[in-house]
Amino acid sequence: MRPLVRLGSAVGVLALMITASACTKKEEEPEGAAGALTAAQVKVALVPGGAHPYFQPWKDAGTKAKADFAFGDVTFNETAGWDQTKQNDVLTSLAAQGYNAFGIFGVAPESINSTFENLKKQGFKVGSLASCPAGDKNLADFCLSTDVQEAAYKAAKAAVEAMGGQGNLVHLTGNKVDSNTQRRIAGVQKAVDETGGKVKLLDTITDIDKDLQTAQKAVADLLAAKGSQVNAIVTTAYNPAVAAAGGVKQAKLPIKVIAIDDDPTIIQGIKNGEVAATVLQNPVGQAYVGSYALLKLAEGCTMATPGVIIDSGSFVVNAANATTYENDRQAKTDFLKKDFDEKYLTCAK
Amino acid sequence: MKQDDNPSPPEAARQAARLPLWANPRIGLVVLLIALIALFTTLRPAFLNTQLTLVPMQSDISVYAVVGLSQLAVLSLGHMNMAVGRMAAMSAFAAGLLHDRLDAPLIVCLLGGLATGALLGALAGLIIARTGVNSFVVTLALDFALIGLVSLLYATFTDGVAFGGLPAGMSALRTDTFADYCAGDVCGPEIPLLAPIALVAALGVGLLFRWSRIGREVLMTGANAKAALLSGIPVNLRVVQAHALSGLLAGLAGFLLSANNGSFSAGVGDGFLLPSFLAPVLGGTLLVGGAVSVLGTVLGTGITQVIYKGLNLLQFQVDELKLYIGLVLLAALSLDRLRHVLAERRGVPA
Numbered sequence: 001m002r003p004l005v006r007l008g009s010a011v012g013v014l015a016l017m018i019t020a021s022a023c024t025k026k027e028e029e030p031e032g033a034a035g036a037l038t039a040a041q042v043k044v045a046l047v048p049g050g051a052h053p054y055f056q057p058w059k060d061a062g063t064k065a066k067a068d069f070a071f072g073d074v075t076f077n078e079t080a081g082w083d084q085t086k087q088n089d090v091l092t093s094l095a096a097q098g099y100n101a102f103g104i105f106g107v108a109p110e111s112i113n114s115t116f117e118n119l120k121k122q123g124f125k126v127g128s129l130a131s132c133p134a135g136d137k138n139l140a141d142f143c144l145s146t147d148v149q150e151a152a153y154k155a156a157k158a159a160v161e162a163m164g165g166q167g168n169l170v171h172l173t174g175n176k177v178d179s180n181t182q183r184r185i186a187g188v189q190k191a192v193d194e195t196g197g198k199v200k201l202l203d204t205i206t207d208i209d210k211d212l213q214t215a216q217k218a219v220a221d222l223l224a225a226k227g228s229q230v231n232a233i234v235t236t237a238y239n240p241a242v243a244a245a246g247g248v249k250q251a252k253l254p255i256k257v258i259a260i261d262d263d264p265t266i267i268q269g270i271k272n273g274e275v276a277a278t279v280l281q282n283p284v285g286q287a288y289v290g291s292y293a294l295l296k297l298a299e300g301c302t303m304a305t306p307g308v309i310i311d312s313g314s315f316v317v318n319a320a321n322a323t324t325y326e327n328d329r330q331a332k333t334d335f336l337k338k339d340f341d342e343k344y345l346t347c348a349k
Numbered sequence: 350m351k352q353d354d355n356p357s358p359p360e361a362a363r364q365a366a367r368l369p370l371w372a373n374p375r376i377g378l379v380v381l382l383i384a385l386i387a388l389f390t391t392l393r394p395a396f397l398n399t400q401l402t403l404v405p406m407q408s409d410i411s412v413y414a415v416v417g418l419s420q421l422a423v424l425s426l427g428h429m430n431m432a433v434g435r436m437a438a439m440s441a442f443a444a445g446l447l448h449d450r451l452d453a454p455l456i457v458c459l460l461g462g463l464a465t466g467a468l469l470g471a472l473a474g475l476i477i478a479r480t481g482v483n484s485f486v487v488t489l490a491l492d493f494a495l496i497g498l499v500s501l502l503y504a505t506f507t508d509g510v511a512f513g514g515l516p517a518g519m520s521a522l523r524t525d526t527f528a529d530y531c532a533g534d535v536c537g538p539e540i541p542l543l544a545p546i547a548l549v550a551a552l553g554v555g556l557l558f559r560w561s562r563i564g565r566e567v568l569m570t571g572a573n574a575k576a577a578l579l580s581g582i583p584v585n586l587r588v589v590q591a592h593a594l595s596g597l598l599a600g601l602a603g604f605l606l607s608a609n610n611g612s613f614s615a616g617v618g619d620g621f622l623l624p625s626f627l628a629p630v631l632g633g634t635l636l637v638g639g640a641v642s643v644l645g646t647v648l649g650t651g652i653t654q655v656i657y658k659g660l661n662l663l664q665f666q667v668d669e670l671k672l673y674i675g676l677v678l679l680a681a682l683s684l685d686r687l688r689h690v691l692a693e694r695r696g697v698p699a
Contacts, residue, residue, distance in 0.1 A: 026529050026536065079661070079670050083620045084610050089409065093661035096401035097393070110511030114523060114611020121524070122400060134509055179509045 036300030037100070042071040044291045045099040046129070047090060049107040050082035054130070054238060054261060054283055058103075061287035071295045075099065084108040088115050101125040101294035103287060109134040109179060116140040125297040129286045130312075134179040138307040141297055142344065144290050144336070146281045148180045151314035152187030152236045155258045155279040158316050159234040160191060162256035162276035166198040167231030170222060172240035174209035181206060184236040202230060208240050215243035223251045232256040232276070238263070241278070245269045262317070262325075270322045277318040280325060285333035286312045293340050301347035308344055312336065374633045377688050378648040382655060385677075389659035396662055399539050404526055406658050407540060411547035412605045414650040416621050417628030418554050419598035421646050422591055424629055425558065426571040427638025428484035430595045432473065433625045435495035437603025437618030440466040442502055444604055445512035445613030455516040463600045469495075470596020474589035484592075503615045511614035522608040543605055550601055554594075555643040567591045571638025627653055631682065653678070 046062050048055040055078060062074040077094060080087035084107040091102060102119060106112025109131060116126050116139040128143035159169055171188045174181050185204055192201045203226070208218040219240070222230070233248070233255055235241040241259035245266055248255045259266045259278035269275035289312075297303070313332040317325040389396045396402055416433065423430045430436075444462035447453040453461070473491050477484050503510050527537025558564035570577040570587045578584045602621065607613045630636065631652060632645025656677045660670055 024531060025525075026531055075664070077664065077666075079666065084616065085409065085412075085606065085620065088610070089405065089658065090661055092401045092405045093658060094664075096395035096398045096662060097664065098395075108511075108610070108612070108614060108616055110509060110614050111610045111612035114520075117611075118524065134511070135513060176504075182509070 037298045039069065039071045039295060039299065042101055042295050042298040043073040043099040044071060044075075044101045044103065044294055045091075045094045046074065046076045046103045046287055046291070047080065047087065047094070048078050048105040048130070049087060050080050051078045052238070053263065054281075055105065057283045058287040061284040062291055065288045065291035065295075069292055069295055071291075073099075074291065080107060082107055084111055084115070088118075091115065091119060095119070095122070095124060101127075101291075101298050103127045103129045103290040103294060104140070105130045106133065113137065113139040125294045127290045127294050129290045130281075130283065131180065132309055138309060141303050141306060142293060143307070143309045144286050144293070144312050145309070146314050147311040148236070149183040149187040149190075150311065151260075151279050151281065152184040152234075153191050154314055154316050155234050155236060155260065155277075156188040156191030158277040158279070158318070159232040159256060159258040160195055160199050162258065163199070163232040165195065168200050168202040168229050170202050170226075170230050170233045171204040172208060172215070172218070172222075172233060172235045172237070172244055173204065173206055174237035174240075176206035181236075188234060188236070202226065205240075208243075209237035210239070212239050212242060215239040216247065219243045219247035223247055223253065223255075227251060227253050227255070230255050232258065234258040235260055236279075241266060245275050249274045267317075267322060270317065270319055273319065277316055280315045280317055280329065282312040282314070282329055282332060285329065285336055288333060289336045289340060292337055293345065296340070296345050296347065299347075301345045304344055304346050310336070310339070310344065374689070375642070375644050375648065377684075378632065378645060378652065381684065382648060382652050385652065385655045385659065389655065389662065393659070393662040396659060402658060402662070404539055404541055406654055408523075408543050408609050410647075410650050410654050411541065411543040412602055412609055413624050413628060413654065414547050414647045415550050415598055415602040415605060416625045417632070417646040417650050418550060418643065419595050419602055420625035421629040421634050421641050421643065422554065422595040422598060423484065424571075424634050424636060425567050425638060425641045426484075426588060426591050427636070428477065428571075428588070428591070429488060430470070430473070430592070430599070430625075431485060431488040431622065432469070432492035432495060433595070433599045433602075434618030434621035435492050435499060436466050436469045436596050436599035437606065437621055438499045438615060439469055439495055439603075440600030441603040441607045441613045441617040442499060442506075442615075444607065446506060448514060448516045448613075449506070449512045453516065455518045458516050459604055462604045463597050466600020466603070467593045467597040470599070471589050471593035473596070474592025477592065478585035478588040499615050510616065511612045515612065519608050520611070523611055543608060546601070546605065550598060551643055551647055554598070557594075558641055558643065563587070563590060568639055568641065571640075573639075624650070624653065627678075631678070 044062065046058045048058065059076045062076055066074040075094065077090055080090050087107050091104070102124060104126065106115065106128065112128070113133045116128065119126050120139065126140040128138060128140040128145065130145050132138055132143040132145050163169070169192060171185070173184050189201065192199050205218055205222065208215045233244045235244050235258065238261050241261060242263050242265055244257050245259055248257050249269070256276040259275050262278065262280055266275055266278050270278060315325060315328050386396070419433050420430055440462035443465035444458040447458045447461045473488050476482070476487050522542050526539050526541050528539045530537050558568060566577065566582045567587045567590065569582060570584050574584055603617050606617050628649035629646045631649030633642040634640065634646060656674060660673050665673060
């Protein structure tokens with residue numbers, strides 16, 4: 001083996017040295033030099049990180065955007081399976097199929113900027129939807145997402161109000177090592193601090209948004225151990241919200257539940273008085289206005305501030321507006337579109 | 350590059366001369382690979398798009414071939430490494446930490462990552478050799494422990510789940526191909542910079558198992574540990590070495606994936622376990638030990654990635670995609686089995 005290995009390594013090293021010394025890197029071509037497209041040439045792909053109920057409204061919102069703004073095509077692809085490598089693969093496959101504008105919920109906020117960079121380098125338009133990259137910079141053209149800290153703050157304020165301004169609060173949320181969860185925790189803490197000690201944050205339970213069973217088990221454990229001390233539960237993730245609403249109803253405890261999103265069981269719970277309130281996000285607005293902005297960018301508009309982060313809105317829904325909240329959400333969506341036209345986009349007349 | 354049994358050289362030469370091309374399992378895989386590429390290209394011509402299909406696919410093959418080789422290193426013993434993903438995550442953490450805290454250059458980060466992987470592998474090997482507990486149990490326990498350790502370490506040393514920066518040159522590994530480097534007017538081929546790293550790993554593992562004494566002795570330990578021990582082979586040492594090699598390759602795969610995805614993060618290696626078995630087994634490596642096929646592993650990875658890419662291009666929805674991946678893999682394995690049976694009927698060893 002030795003003579004072979006020696007010969008092999010010697011040839012390898014020599015070849016590498018010769019290549020390395022003779023080679024120079026080609027000049028980079030200017031980014032996004034692709035010319036403006038017509039609306040009919042624009043094909044929008046909406047790509048969430050994987051299958052999740054939150055993203056289902058994106059399908060219809062994308063189809064509606066296509067009809068309203070008359071662009072070439074729209075597709076919704078949820079095959080990424082919560083794996084960044086697979087999502088990158090899905091994105092390049094869609095690009096190879098002729099899709100040229102992407103609304104993406106990145107699986108891994110910490111590395112999604114690399115994915116955005118890759119796509120933009122090839123002249124595609126990219127919007128980060130429903131979640132922004134971790135850290136200070138966003139390399140997509142824009143990020144249209146819920147301000148999660150603000151949404152958590154609103155939810156906690158609603159909880160404080162529901163429990164009469166005093167008592168013990170518990171916060172249920174998702175993956176602890178996610179920057180968005182950290183911001184949610186900060187939002188809840190801010191609302192608790194504002195009560196000047198009247199409301200105490202008894203516990204913050206994390207990592208229970210993996211699936212409904214995990215969340216249900218955590219809620220059952222919480223109610224068994226501290227059910228009598230808790231006055232309100234605020235949830236800032238989908239599965240814990242559904243689990244808390246169901247758990248409290250089953251245990252027949254006088255605990256006020258503040259949920260998130262509009263799962264049918266939660267809306268029904270509000271109407272029946274079992275859930276005090278829920279904080280809605282705006283997935284329809286994200287997909288609809290996101291598609292519109294991507295179309296405009298492909299048609300030759302530019303972002304006034306590239307990488308700008310835009311709050312897609314969050315809304316507190318309680319018994320008073322359980323039947324009319326959709327109007328508020330629609331109003332926010334219209335407002336977002338107007339803002340894109342007037343503030344965020346710069347288009348040649 | 351299959352090292353099944355150990356016939357004497359003239360006998361081996363005679364066998365090789367007798368073996369018709371179609372009966373060679375590796376040729377079967379190559380034919381299958383070409384057939385799949387032809388099929389997907391006919392259905393979707395975009396399959397041959399260089400920038401959007403071929404280059405990213407080569408990067409993925411590079412990463413997952415090394416993942417497969419990592420499992421192959423212990424399959425040679427008839428062992429398993431259930432911690433392959435977490436060893437990759439620990440290596441990526443070590444590499445990221447070296448850059449973050451000491452501002453170490455790319456090569457130092459890579460070496461640090463590899464050393465971490467190798468040490469973890471050696472630890473698993475040592476526990477297995479010393480206690481005689483099944484490798485499945487030991488590496489599964491190690492995996493559980495490392496899941497916790499990885500998130501603890503990232504929570505302590507970063508403000509989230511990833512290191513912010515990357516060493517200089519790491520982005521080039523992700524974005525550049527040899528076509529970006531020219532000597533005069535002659536530029537290289539459209540092959541990502543990651544590919545040769547995986548190629549060196551494959552050649553190294555192939556040479557090790559084919560030509561080196563250590564490699565042959567590992568295979569003999571896998572074929573029959575007792576006989577190997579009685580023949581004077583230091584069986585325990587070989588177990589530790591094979592597991593260390595597995596850890597080293599897992600570390601390399603973690604580094605390549607970090608380069609490919611653009612960050613050293615806690616999620617590196619999450620999806621490694623299944624592909625790590627799929628590629629070697631598809632390529633003809635035995636689960637019971639004693640025989641490995643490096644070329645088969647690389648081809649197996651190629652086939653899996655081609656299927657995945659092809660189905661992606663056909664835009665199957667999530668459930669259909671999983672269903673069809675399963676079906677295509679079953680069909681691929683059945684075809685190989687059919688070839689094997691035909692070969693046996695005709696009295697050809699395959």
